Amino acid sequence: MSGRRLRGALSRLVAHPAFFLALVATLLVGCRWLSGGTVQILTFVLIAVIFAQSINLLTGLAGQISLGHAGFFGIGAYCSGILAKAHGVDVALSVPAAALLAAVAGWLLSFPAGRVRDVYLAMMTLGFGMIFYEIVREWNDVTGGTMGFPGVPSAALRTLSILGLPVDGVTYFQIVLLVTALVLVLMRNLTQSRIGRALFAIHVSEVAAGSIGIPAGATKQLAYTLSGALAGLAGALYAHLVGYLGPESFALPRSIEVLVISIVGGLGSIAGQVLSATLFTFLPERLQVFAEYQFIAYGIILTFSLVVLPKGIAGLLLEPPRFIKPRALKRTAVFGPDPSVLQREAGGGSLEVEAVTMRFGGLVALDEVSLRVEPGRITALVGPNGSGKSTLVNVVCGLYRPSAGRIAFEGRDVTGLSDHRIALARIVRTFQDPRLVPHFTVRENLLLGAHRLLRHSGVAAALALPSALEEEARQLAAVEAVLALTDLTAVADRTVSTLPYGTRRMAEVGRALLAQPRAILLDEPAAGLSEAEMERLAQVIRDMKAMGLAILLIDHHMDFLAELVDDVVVLDSGRVIYRGDISGMRRDPGVIAAYLGDEAVHAHA
Known part of the structure; x- marks a missing residue:
C-alpha cells in the first residue's frame, strides 16, 4: 500500500503544472553554472526526448510499429543543414521547414503502411529507413555521400546564429529546452483529447473504432504525419548541435536505439520517455569503455524490461496516465448530467x-x-x-x-x-x-x-483552447447521464480491465x-x-x-x-x-x- 501511495504522490507531482514550470525554469537558469560538456549532453537528452515522443505517438498511442524512424530524423537533419549552409536560410526558418518535410514524408509513408500490419509493417518501415540511408550515401552532390556533410551552422562550433544573433552552447540549450517543453505540453494535451483517444482506439481495435465513427485510415495518417514532424524536428535540432552529418548517424542502429528508449520508458507514457531518454543518453557517455558493446547492452536492458517491467520505467514509478483533461472534468460540474443525449426525435426513418x-x-x-x-x-x-x-x-x-x-x-x-x-x-x-x-x-x-460529435480542430485540442475544453465538458455531461442510465456511475473511474x-x-x-x-x-x-x-x-x-x-x-x-x-x-x-x-x-x-x-x-x- 505504501508503494501505491508513493506512485500516486509521484504521479501527482509529475503531472502538476507548477512542478513542470519549476523544472524548466531551474534548467533555464541553472545551465549557466554547468560545464560546457554537461550542457551539451543535456542538449542531447532534450533531442532524444523529442525523438522518443515521435515513437511514443506512433507506436505507444497508435500501435504502429516503426523500425525506420531514423529516416525521419535524417530528413529533418539534412533538410535544415542544407538549407542553412548551402542556401543561407535562417535556422528559425530551416528547422520548421525540416519538420514540415519530415511530416510530409510520414504522411506519404502512411498510405502503404496503412495496408499492412504486424511483421509486414515492421519490414515496410525498415525498408523506408534503409532507402533513406542509401540515398544519403549515394547522393554526393547534395548530402556529401559517405564523406559526410560538414560545416552545418552549429552551437558547439560557435558558428550558429538565429535571426542574426550569435548562439553559443548554453543559449542553444535554452532554446532546445523551450522547444522540448512545448512539445511535451502539446503531447500531453493531444493525449488527453479526442485525437489521443482515437489513436488508442485504433490501436486496440480498428473495427470497434470504426463502429463509433473513428476512421482508422485517416487516424493512422495523422499519427504518421505528427510522428514524422517530431522526428524531423529532433533531427534538425541535432544537426545544429553537432555541425556534421554523416550517413552512419541515420542508419538502423539509430532507429533501434530510439525504439528501445521508448519501450523501456513505457509506451504511452510521456514522463516515462523523458526518464528513459535521460538514462540512455547519459549512460553511454559515462561508460565509453563499453562503447563497442553498446547494442548488446541495449538488448539485455530491453529483454529485462519486457520480462520484468512490461510497462517500462513509468509502470514501475508512476500511475497509468489518464485520457481526459482534468480541466474539462471540472467544467462538467457546471453543466451537471445532460439528459438531452437520451432524448431522441419521435419517428424518423427505418x-x-x-x-x-x-x-x-x-x-x-x-x-x-x-x-x-x-x-x-x-x-x-x-x-x-x-x-x-x-x-x-x-x-x-x-x-x-x-x-x-x-x-x-x-x-x-x-x-x-x-x-x-x-x-x-x-x-x-x-x-x-x-x-x-x-x-x-x-x-x-x-x-x-x-x-x-466533438467538432473542435486538432490545433484547439493540442493547445487546450477554451472552446475545446467547453465542448469536451458538454460531452462529459452527456456521459454522466448515460452512466446513470446504464447503472455504471459507481465504476465510472475504474479501468475496464x-x-x-x-x-x-x-x-x-x-x-x-x-x-x-x-x-x-x-x-x-x-x-x-x-x-x-x-x-x-x-x-x-x-x-x-x-x-x-x-x-x-x-x-x-x-x-x-x-x-x-x-x-x-x-x-x-x-x-x-x-x-x-x-x-x-x-x-x-x-x-x-x-x-x-x-x-x-x-x-x-
Whole structure:
C-alpha cells in the first residue's frame, strides 16, 4: 500500500503544472553554472526526448510499429543543414521547414503502411529507413555521400546564429529546452483529447473504432504525419548541435536505439520517455569503455524490461496516465448530467435491407436477405450458429460490401459505405465480445462514443483552447447521464480491465448510446450475463425503444427476447425462413427443423 501511495504522490507531482514550470525554469537558469560538456549532453537528452515522443505517438498511442524512424530524423537533419549552409536560410526558418518535410514524408509513408500490419509493417518501415540511408550515401552532390556533410551552422562550433544573433552552447540549450517543453505540453494535451483517444482506439481495435465513427485510415495518417514532424524536428535540432552529418548517424542502429528508449520508458507514457531518454543518453557517455558493446547492452536492458517491467520505467514509478483533461472534468460540474443525449426525435426513418447477398468465394453466407427495422421497435434476428446473423450485421455496418442487394437508412442508400461512414450516418453496433480500450476507465470508454460529435480542430485540442475544453465538458455531461442510465456511475473511474464481464458489456452499450445513433444493432448483448444483469440490460433496451431508436437485436436467449421484441426474423443457412411474432416463431415447422431437425417437426406435429 505504501508503494501505491508513493506512485500516486509521484504521479501527482509529475503531472502538476507548477512542478513542470519549476523544472524548466531551474534548467533555464541553472545551465549557466554547468560545464560546457554537461550542457551539451543535456542538449542531447532534450533531442532524444523529442525523438522518443515521435515513437511514443506512433507506436505507444497508435500501435504502429516503426523500425525506420531514423529516416525521419535524417530528413529533418539534412533538410535544415542544407538549407542553412548551402542556401543561407535562417535556422528559425530551416528547422520548421525540416519538420514540415519530415511530416510530409510520414504522411506519404502512411498510405502503404496503412495496408499492412504486424511483421509486414515492421519490414515496410525498415525498408523506408534503409532507402533513406542509401540515398544519403549515394547522393554526393547534395548530402556529401559517405564523406559526410560538414560545416552545418552549429552551437558547439560557435558558428550558429538565429535571426542574426550569435548562439553559443548554453543559449542553444535554452532554446532546445523551450522547444522540448512545448512539445511535451502539446503531447500531453493531444493525449488527453479526442485525437489521443482515437489513436488508442485504433490501436486496440480498428473495427470497434470504426463502429463509433473513428476512421482508422485517416487516424493512422495523422499519427504518421505528427510522428514524422517530431522526428524531423529532433533531427534538425541535432544537426545544429553537432555541425556534421554523416550517413552512419541515420542508419538502423539509430532507429533501434530510439525504439528501445521508448519501450523501456513505457509506451504511452510521456514522463516515462523523458526518464528513459535521460538514462540512455547519459549512460553511454559515462561508460565509453563499453562503447563497442553498446547494442548488446541495449538488448539485455530491453529483454529485462519486457520480462520484468512490461510497462517500462513509468509502470514501475508512476500511475497509468489518464485520457481526459482534468480541466474539462471540472467544467462538467457546471453543466451537471445532460439528459438531452437520451432524448431522441419521435419517428424518423427505418433501416431497410433489400435482397442482400454475400458470397465468400463459393460460399453463400447470405442469400437474398430482406428485412426492415422500424424506429421505436425492436426486431430480433435469430437463427442457429452459422446462419449468417453476424455476417448480416457486418454487411449493414460496412465491414463487408454485399455481393448484391441494397441497404437504405432514413431513405438514403448506404450500401458499401465504410464502417466509420455508416456510424456517421447514425447506425451504430455492439459486438459479441465487448471491444473496449482495456486501460481506459469506463468514463473514458464512453467518451470515445462521442468522438464524431466533438467538432473542435486538432490545433484547439493540442493547445487546450477554451472552446475545446467547453465542448469536451458538454460531452462529459452527456456521459454522466448515460452512466446513470446504464447503472455504471459507481465504476465510472475504474479501468475496464479490472471490471467483470457484465459491466464491460453494459459499458459497450453505453458507448454506443453516446454516439447518438438513430439505429442500433446489438450482437448477442446478453451472452455471458447473469439473470440480474440481463434484467438490467433489458430495461436499457426498453429505454432505447422509448427514445425512438430502430433496434436490431441478435440473441440466443429466447426467454430474454420474448418480453422485449416486437417482431422476429429467423435466418437459416443465409436465408430468411420466418417473419412474424415470437409466439408464431415457436410453432413454425421451418424454425423447429432449423434448430432441432426434421424429426422434431414430426414429434411437434
